[in-house]
Amino acid sequence: MTKPKKTSPNYQMMKDELENIMVKLQAEDIDVDEALKLYERGLELVKQLDKYLKTAENTVQELKARFNKGD
Secondary structure (H helix, E strand, C coil): CCCCCCCCCCHHHHHHHHHHHHHHHCCCCCCHHHHHHHHHHHHHHHHHHHHHHHHHHHHHHHHHHHHHHCC
C-alpha cells in the first residue's frame, strides 16, 4: 500500500484558512491561549501567501520578458 502524496497547500486553501482564523479571532468568547495559537498560525499563513504571490509575480515578469523578446 502506498502512502498518499503530501501536497503543498495552494493559494486558495491558505487564503481560506486565514479567513477562518480571522473569523475565530473576532469571537468574543475565544480563549487567550487559543487566540495566540491562531494568531501565530495566521502570521505563518501571511508569510506563505506573500511568498506565493512574489513567486507568481516573478513568473509573470519572466513570461513577459520572454514574450517581449519575440517582437
